[in-house]
Amino acid sequence: MKRLVILGGGESGAGAARLGKKLGYEVFLSDKGKLADKYKEVLEELGVEYEEGQHTETKIFTADIVVKSPGIPDKLPMIVGLRERGIEVISEIEFAGRHTDAKMYCITGSNGKTTTTLLLYHILKEAGYDVGLAGNVGNSLAAQVADNLHRVYVVELSSFQLDGMFRFRCDTAILTNITPDHLDRYDYKFENYARSKFRILNNMRAEDLFIYGYDCDVVRERVEQENIVPKAAGFTYSADNRLNAYMDGNTVIARWGERTFCIDKKEITIQGRHNVYNAMAAILAALKAGVSDANLRKGLTTFPQVEHRLETVEVIEGVTYINDSKATNVDSTWYALDSMHAPVVWIAGGTDKGNDYSVLFDLVREKVKLLICMGVDNKKLIDSFSPICEVVDTHSLEDTMKVASTRAVSGDVVLLSPCCASFDLFKNYENRGELFKEKVRELKEFCD
Known part of the structure; x- marks a missing residue:
């Protein structure tokens, strides 16, 4: 044995x-x-x-x-x-993949992979597919292969999972973007991390589909330089109709094979530029899977908010409280701030992962009225943003909420988008988000 x-x-x-x-x-x-x-x-x-x-x-x-x-x-x-x-x-994904011939729709990327995974799963499920959810979200793929086998799986893959995968093959692979993250696991070399993400292409065949974020320079350049075996489909927020998915004004247009699907971005339940990217990737994968236009539209217009990702918690006395605890890196927070259309009281901080905050400076100047730093050691955040906006230093969620509720006025947004890992004050990003939501709801009860 x-x-x-x-x-x-x-x-x-x-x-x-x-x-x-x-x-x-x-x-x-x-x-x-x-x-x-x-x-x-x-x-x-x-x-x-x-x-x-x-x-x-x-x-x-x-x-x-x-x-x-x-x-x-x-x-x-x-x-x-x-x-x-x-x-x-x-890895467990590799182990499970060796014992099933189910079709695998796999998603990776520094940002957007969870939302894209859940959206694609929702679209396929609503369209009547026998589909399972696995990887970083859902239940263990191995457990499902053992006891609850589906014909199709939508699998979110981290770089760490990809590192342990060798014979596993995706039928459709999505790479949303690559930005610096987890560099402590990759000898602080961005190239090593990027190479890990591209492992999602391992073993793919010419008849398979690779969907990628064209607007990410790192991804686009590698796609252009490397010999990509599967068919490649890029998506862009621009009006570049050479790509498989692009924008025409407010309309999202996606093409695969002989099919073209169009939807106004305002009809999609999740909003913001980052979610247009996520929707484009999911639409292209769904087109490859053969989902009808009617079912695609149904999925996109009924998809619920993703917990801890730009999740509206409550509106209290005109102030909107948003939980974006899953934003554990700079790029995620960039998309969060970019999607804001009201003055922002921004809550950030935690365990810094070698972040370069300079890419946020212009957005912070434009949108942030107050930055509340919440962490054990906030020096890097304070040094980075003090010349740009007002900064308050706090070391607990309780103190943070006191400052936020005092300083935010009707019409403002209080945005928890930490930019950092959670391990200094919390167990993980879910714990941070849950506790934030608890505090917001306590505040609502008090105000009511």
């Missing part, structure tokens, strides 16, 4: 354990941290041996194959040691 070792016991790890048991592997799961109770229950129900709070190398190095959580760096001595011993180390 072959031995499967799983490193990391979250959603992907528990899913890999479920698939491994179904395939007849001897399964052992190891997590350096503490396992959540719901995942312990899954492992115990499956009869999987596991450990938490440590990695026992004598048990790990006996593996025939290892499925590694994307959060574990490849440079970790234990991972290096596994590979030196010739033990294959792969």
